[in-house]
Amino acid sequence: MKQITFFRFRFIGGALTLAGLFVFIWMIRLLNNEQARELVLEGQSIQTSTEIVMPVRGSIYDTWGHLLAGNVEVYDIYAEVRNVSDADTIAATLASVLGVKQSDIRNKLLDPGVNEDGHKIVDVKLAEFVTSEQREQILAIKKELTKEAETLRLRKDEVAPNLDGMRFEPLMLRTYPEGMLGSNIIGFYNFKQRELATGVYGLEEKYNRLLMGTPIQREFTSDPHLMNEAQSEQIPPGADLILTIDRDIQSMAERVADEALKSSGSESVTILIMDPETGDILAMAVTPRMDPNEYWELAEVFPDPTTPYNRAVEITFEPGSIFKVLTMAAALDSGTVEPETDFLDTGVYYIGGVGVHNWDYGAWGPQTMTTCMQHSLNVCLAWVADQMGPTLFYNYLEKFGIGHTTGVDLAGEVSSPLLVQGDKDWYPINLGTNSYGQGVAVSPLQITSAIAAVANDGKLMMPRVLKTVIDDGEEYSNPPQVIGTPISAETAHTLTDMLHVSLKEESSDALVDGYSVAGKTGTASIPGPGGYLSNATNASFIGWGPVDDPKFIVFVWLEEPAGEWGSVVAAPVFSQVVSELVVLMDLPPDHIREQVAGN
Amino acid sequence: MTIKNRLKQAYKQAPWRLHTQKGVLFLIAAILGASILWIMVTVSVEASSAGLEIQYLNRLRDEYERGNASKVTEIARLSSAARLAERAKELGFVRATSSQISYVYVDGYTGRIAKITAQPPGADLPPVLIRPEYTVSLSEWLMKEIVKLNEQSLGVSP
Known part of the structure; x- marks a missing residue:
């Protein structure tokens, strides 16, 4: 009997061991089976999902750290259809808080439809870009309903009003806290395009890649065992x-x-303010502007698709008399004339067989170069250009960057080609008209940048809007760049003095109490389909100061103003800008600076 | 009792002793089995808890980051140029002109300094947040190792 029991034990033990071994070997076989591997992979694909995670878009600050473009948390509202028990309450709540159509929400919940694969949609998006305040309101309603539900006595088939099944998915929304301010410089981010969203215009477009950062492909798993460091890795935001x-x-x-x-x-109206020493653009104001927070209204603000978004860089115009600054700079630097060089203005100067006249068709008699600039005499400047000759004249214009884009770090910059002697459409009269800014087209930034060289000891700076990039805590500066020296420092000082004296002598409306400024008015005819328009002009003024150590250059351009002359409409605008600018820049009046310098 | 029987008794354990030994052996096996089971369950629970906590902390971190970004933007909105100008006007301030300003010479003063509230560099965290022994259960580890050994012997590339 005892032997039989022992045998049984051994038999059962042996059988169990064999069975265990069999299961173990079978498991190994299964794990190494191709089909099993496919099944495991299929299981993993259900358990895990791979998504491209977009980093939070980088912020944009002004020079003092004021936020110009940032991000704010908003929510998309989804409903898990199987968990929704009261579609009417959800629809009514969203309609009251978000102002959406109640029937639309109700229909989405009751008839979610099918997806591309033909499967029934189980997760319906009810609303998007819901603000934190709106979310708080909805959550408050939910809380209230839950509270009420506890007090209700319901029949078996009745459901208390509730918002079950609804959930909020957070996301970051591009926002511009300053609204329209600088919208022409910043551009906008078309966030409604979701994954396809990109920067449009200005800095958002130019530095889109830097701002967006590096998207990361990340694996998400619902199995906590499979959590790994990659899933916890913090994605650095855009620069x-x-x-x-x-x-x-x-x-x-x-x-x-x-x-x-x-x-x-x-x-x-376009107003450009620049630091001539560094090429830093301090302000670039244009009309019209739009609120980038509501970028979809672009077509309303700019109904004509040809209207430039940023007039300061995206359009060229014939600058008129402000261009005389460059002509005179070239003539002085080349030694063709001096400030006191005499010129007898007879009211007409023939060049290439065509007569050039003054703005008033008058003869101004004996003049010096200073008074030629003061009275803005076309005849005189045409003579100056003729004395230089086309080769020298156009060489200087090239050196000032005319005919080329400035290289500013803004999207959409344009330039018009500079016709020079030998070009198909160039005629000798072009030399005359170009000398006073007709027949040559520049963008507002181009002319400001070129004339800024006169305010900066003859050094031409690359205009810049971007000062620094901060990427993952590292600071990368974008230093000022000298791109040429079209004229000598001596010429620059001489011309500045001439233009300072000119303004003072004529008691210009551009003058600013307590501050010495140099500048030039411009009134330009506007080319039309059959020649220049007879009833419209462009008025402009460009000036800089303080003349002994220029800290700013201001360009004002009024397109087709009701008043005819630049000196009448643009000069007072310049004066107003500078009066306020010196306060904002902490620039003391000349007599105080002289006192400080004397100490 | 014969001599043969007496010799047999000399080396054979008494039946009650044998039963006790078998019982103890069974108990040891049972306790060992239970211990292994307990360790497996504990490790598995710890792994799950750690994973869940990481998921929770990730969500919390993202939530704080979003919240902070929103607050920075809200502060910027509340202190925007237009809003400040409006507020100043309401409070009776007027725009100063250069002639109304008194300038004082301060030796060594270099002027206004920019303050940029940019985000600090990303935290230099250790690459592995969770110890490897907590990421798999004992059975999973055993099976993985067996599969690995098998693949190596078959020459399967990893």
Whole structure:
């Protein structure tokens, strides 16, 4: 009997061991089986999902650290259809808080439809870009309903009003806290395009890749065992941009531009403020502007698709008399003339067989180069250009960057070609008309940048909007760049003095109490389909100061103002801008600076 | 009792002793089995808890980051140029002109300094947040190792 029991034990033990071994070997076989591997992979694909995670878009700051473009948390609202028990309450709640159509929400919940694969949609998007405040309101309603449900006595088939099945998915939304301020510089981010969203216009377009950062492909798993460091890795946000733009100066320039637009009856106004020493653009105000937070209204603000988004860089125009600054700079630097060189103005100068006249068709008699600039005499400047000859004249213009883009770090910059002697459409008269800014087209930034060289000891700077990039805590600066020296420092000082004296002598409306400024008015005819328009002009003024150590250069352009002359409409705008600019830049009046320098 | 029987008794354990030994052996096996089971369950639970905690902390971190970004933007909105100008106007301030400003010479003053509230560099975290022994259960580890050995012997590339 005892032997039989022992045998049984051994038999059962042996059988169990064999069975265990068999299961173990079978498991190994299964794990190494091709089909099993496919099944495992299929299981993993259900358990895990791979998504491309977009980093938070980098912020844009002004030169003092004021946020110009940032991000704010918003939510998409989804409903898990199988968990929804009260579609009516959800629809009514969303309609009351978000202002959406109740019937639309209800229909989405009751008839979610099928997806591309033909499967029934189980997760319906009910609303998008819901703000935190709206979310709080919805959550408060939910809380209230839950509270009420506890007090209700319901029949078996009745459901208390509830928002079950609804959930919020957070996401970051591009936002511009300053609204319209600097929108022409910043551009916008078309966030409604979701994964396809990109920067449009301005810095958002130019630095899109930097701002967007590096998207990361990340595996998400619902199995906590499979959590790994990759899933926990923090995705660095896109790079932050620090601009040369000063928010307060930009705000002032935009306000003055808006006022000038109204008072002058112009088509548009452009004001550019630059530091001539570094090429830093401190402000770039244009009209019209739009709120980048509502970028979808672009077509309403710019109904004509040919209207440039940023007039300062995306359009060229014939600058008129402000161009005489470059002609005179070239003539002085080449030694063709001196400030006191005499010229007898007979009211007409023939060049290439065509007569050039003054703006008033008058003869101004004996002049010096200083008074030629003061009275803005076309005849005199045409003579100066003729004395230089086309080769020398156009060489200087090339050196000033005319005919080329400035290389500013903004999207959409344009330039018009500079016709020179030998070009198919160039005629000798071009030399005459070009000398006073007709027959040659420049963008507002191009002319400002070129004339800024006169205010900067003859050094031509690359205009820049981006000062610094901060990427993952590392700071990368974008240093000022000298791109040429078209004229000598001596010529630059001489011309600055000439233009300072000119303004003082004529008691220009551009003068600013307590500050010495140099500058030039411009009134330009506008080319039309059959020649120049007879009833419209462009008025402009460019000036810089303080003349002994220029800290700013300001360009004002009024397109087709009601008043005819630049000196009448543009010069006072320049004066107003500079009066406020010196306060914002902490620039003391000349007599105080002289006192400090004397100590 | 014969001599043969007496010799047999000399080396054979008494039946109650044999039963006790078998019982103890069974108990040891049972306790060992239970211990292994307990370790497996504990490790598995710890792995799950750690994973869940990481998921929770990730969500929390993302939530704070989003919240911070929103607050920075909200502060910027509340202190925007237009809003400040409006507020100043409401409070009776007027725009100063250059002639109204008194300038004082301060030796060594270099002027206004920019303050950029940019995000700090990413935290230099150790690459592995969770110890490898907590990421798989004992059975999973055993099976993985067996499969690995098998693949190596078959020459399967990893």
